[in-house]
Amino acid sequence: MDKKPVITIIGLGYVGLPLAHAFAKKGYTVHGFDINEGRIKELSGGHDSTNELEDSQLAEVTMNFSTDASVIKECDIVILAIPTPVDENKKPDLTPIRKASETVGKNMKKGAIIVYESTVYPGTTEEICGPILEEHSGLTCGKDFTLGYSPERINPGDKEHTVTKIMKIVAGQDSKTTDILCKVYGDIITAGIHRAANIKTAEMAKAIENAQRDLNIAYVNEVAMLCHKIGIDSSKVLDAAGTKWNFLKFNPGLVGGHCIGVDPYYLVEKAEQLGMDTHVISAGRKVNDGMAQLVVDEVLEAIGNKGKVLVMGLTFKEDVPDTRNSQSYAVIKALQNAGCDVLADDPQSDDDNVPRGTLSDGPYNAIVLLVKHQEYMNLATEDVISATKEEGLIYDIKHILDKEKVISAGRKYLSL
Template sequence: MSGTEKISVIGLGYVGLPLAVAIARHFPTVGFDIDEARIAQLRAGHDRTREVEDDAMAATALHCTADPAEMAGCAVYIVTVPTPVDQWNKPDLSPLKAACKTVGDVLTPGATVVFESTVYPGVTEDLCGPLLERFSGLTCGTDFFLGYSPERINPGDREHTVDRITKVIAGQTPEVTEQLARVYGTVTTGGVFRAASIKAAEAAKVIENAQRDINIAFINEITMIFQRMGLSIQDVLAASNTKWNFLPFQPGLVGGHCIGVDPFYLAECASQLGHHPEIILSGRKVNDSMGHYIADRVMDLMGPDKENARVLVMGLTFKENVPDLRNTRVVDIIAKLRAKGHVVDVHDPMADTEEAARYYQIELKRSLDELSGYDALIGAVPHTPYKALAADAFQRLVKPGGLIADIKGMWRGAPLPQGMQVWSL
């Protein structure tokens, strides 16, 4: 161990678990989650999110618990709970508020509470601080202190892991900032960056993903334009990417727990200040429309006389090679096709069948080998097994003259069967 301070991580999902395992290599660490089934799974040495390999999970010194009392006496509490949006795309801070109560109930004088959850500027100090005071009976800035260090986990990314990236940190006082520099600096080889303030660190996180969202929205919009010209965006990008400062964004569906959500947090902050965020919301509007756009193009290509078509959607997760179904926009394609009377089957080798049924009422087909004879096949998510499909698989899956819609261009250059329509963005 590099330190004797006891540290707790609250929320053991895609963000919290890898962080907790990394911290546990250097400090006594407690990982807390309200999901008792999740805790049992982790204690058995398995992480269903696949962010932590089973051998690493089995070997970790991390103590996982669903009992808040086991976090008592910690020097540092790190909150990594999700910050989603509601049905009106307004920030839903209820998980964060619940975490404040959980921590507040066990908080003792001298402790530091660090938030990693994505929020808009001001939430840590103006919302979380007072909540912690209420539940603990302690005074913020005197008895306990606040910090912020935005998470930068990219699900499925084995290069930019939490123990390699630069961690932005900010503390309520210079002393707290240095405490966080020591803790996070011990955990990551990427070093730490001391932000000017907690609000500056909060703002940095929320604009990182808003910037990506806007850039992808631009590519999505020009994709729609070029489609009307009979141009493939992939052909256009292949040429544009030869310029040294061209940004290599790709068109497609934008979901997940960050890019599809964080811009709404920034928009809410702007609205509270009396500013209408036109570019931010325009980017969200374009990206949120892509599922319906793709469904419309598929139906156009199948032909207006094609009713009750059988369509196979390949891929449901929000990105390739991860099991993460949060805020996946593939569901928009499925919903639009089903609303028009088409029969849609869905396959995904990575997604959890129970989660797909619980969150989206979608029954996943578990084997492609048992499927055949579709009017259209939509390659929605470029999972590695899909990229390796042979021509005979397409021959079986799609009727002669049927449509192969390659949303992400994963089959560009592949030997697809003759006599089929092939379309991509």
């Protein structure tokens, strides 16, 4: 490809939009395709509700956002950034990526390179998506078109490690494809390109990054549970252990979202397909998936199984509006099922599918602070105390408040 290839990004969410913007900023002709009309409407109107891009960033480039898949027809490179969730049985749900591949197959031109950025288990790109593209295009993979895989490694809400500043792993089906992709991604990525050995290696590399994070958090979650039993403060234990140069610093907490709490299941699935049991990876998931219930059990015990509770923080992590797979909802549901009157507060999310409330709707039997939003970091401990009934509970899972003040005000204090 001598001249700049025309690029279509399929799926304009947290991953696809910043990528489209980065290419457009470097002078590429970029089409953005999404099946969500509301999303296309807001982006065409110059706003990104995920807050990954400022309105001014959207205004500084020209991109064509559309729900019309025919834009794919003129593209040299098609990049798919489609959700890869799990179903209710924690099994990978490849329906969105299969459907998007069908759409691409029906519209792609001969000679195109089709790149997947979604997190998947090894083999998905070549053994599942490639055949779908062939079936719907009538073209032959490896001859009429080629495949690539380049995992996205952004961290939602992280304004420092943005897409262009993270080293990009790139793999193509053959060396010519890899050369082209390294050059094209190299145009936007300032942190450098890692040329992976092949597509399966790149797929595996991404999945294990997130599984490693899940395991590290599971470890400190288990440590926190043991500290509770012993009657010591886990944060003080982790502070002390963290003074050693090679101790990895992680904090206990709920693991939600669409990546860390999901991607390990993709590895579990792949292992199962190959007749292998995962022990370590599955143990991490078991511990982290049990944390919401642990919090609920401790709240119920502290308040005598009933009462009015304020849950603070609906999003899966701090300072983002993203509530996907957030464990806060598991906490709320379990408290409601136990008969508690639960209100939820979140400065970042306007989700009104749960009853909303604030500190001023107190006094509460328990206040459960789940997310370290900046707004909560700025809270005065006294304001949380005065919204809690005497002898009520403040469950400060992220150690935001002043524990001594809470205890000396006669409230119960718990944290992870």
